Amino acid sequence: MKETENIFLTLINQHKAIIHKISKIYMNDAEEQRDLFQEMVLQLWKAYPSFKGNSKFTTWMYRVCLNTAIIYFKKDSRKVDKTPLDGNIDVIDVNENEGKEEKLACLYAAVQELNGIEKALIFLFLENQSHREIAENLGISEVNARVKLNRTKEKLQFIIKKNGYEF
Structure with a gap:
């Protein structure tokens, strides 16, 4: 048991950036991001015995984390006092080398308006995954992944554009 736990913790530490990115895409608030991060690690641990090594660990990890985030997001969106955007984001005028944090904040703010599946598609796209990998991670066909991704990017x-986030 201790060896399994050590292997799991090593893999999580190697790939924790994936969990951080997913939590940031699905939750706007830092505290909610931490809560989602913890929930994803918990679900990964619960599901770890089912990981047989038939795919890469990261592929399996994406699937578990995205499914957890989608479920968590749906539960969180039912709360009445939650709003995905604060509405106070201004248009940003920056040169090429400055304002990367602001640009990233605008992207995350825009992504908050997408539904759970759309967020997963954009996340996997930003992770430079192919249509085939996106399809595999989401359990859909490659053609469906391509169509959904194009619609989501549009x-x-x-x-x-609507919110004036263009940069």
Whole structure:
């Protein structure tokens, strides 16, 4: 048991950036991001005995974390006092080398307006995953992944323009 736990913790530490990115895409508030991060690690631990090594650990990890985030996001969105955006984001005028944090904040703010599956698609796209890998991680066909991703990118562009986030 101790060896299994050590292997699991090593793998989580090697790939914790994935969990951080997913929690940031699904939750706007830092405290909620930490809560989601903890929930994903818990679900990974619970599901770890089912990992047989038939796929890469990161592929399995993406699937567990994204499913956990989607479920968590749906539960969180039912709360009445939660709003995905604070509405106080201004248009940003920056040169190429400055304002990366602001640009990233605008992207995350725009992504908050997407639904759970769309967030997963954009996350996997930003992780430079192929259509085949996205399909595998989400359990859909490659054609479906391509179509959904294109629609989601168009929707995200619309949100960015609508809210004046263009950069």
